[in-house]
Amino acid sequence: MAFTIDQADDHSVVAFDGDLDSAEVQDVRTDMNALIESGRAIVFDLSRVEFIDSSGIGLIVHAYRALSAKRAKVVIYGASDQPLELLKATQLDRFVKFAASLQDARAAVAAA
DSSP states (O other): OEEEEEEOSSEEEEEEEEEESHHHHHHHHHHHHHHHHHTOEEEEEEEEEEEEOHHHHHHHHHHHHHHHHTTOOEEEEOOOHHHHHHHHHTTGGGTSEEESSHHHHHHHHHOO
């Protein structure tokens, strides 16, 4: 799996491609910790994620908790099929904003 990080003025977009599982979380951990330390909002682009497991959920929850303490937002964009089902089954959608488009996600992190 590959991931990219796109830096914008007030947030970062982290896009994953493939599975977001324990192996991928290990690969992205250092970069994610740096993003979280920066205190910038994060948009998780899951539009190309086919499978997510508890490690992927844990990554998102960790980012949400740490950034909430810094008054920054986390938004999820593009989740569908199995990833969306699991995210909703864990009730993550009660805490983290889900956006219908990347433009909506960027607007959500910019909103006060």
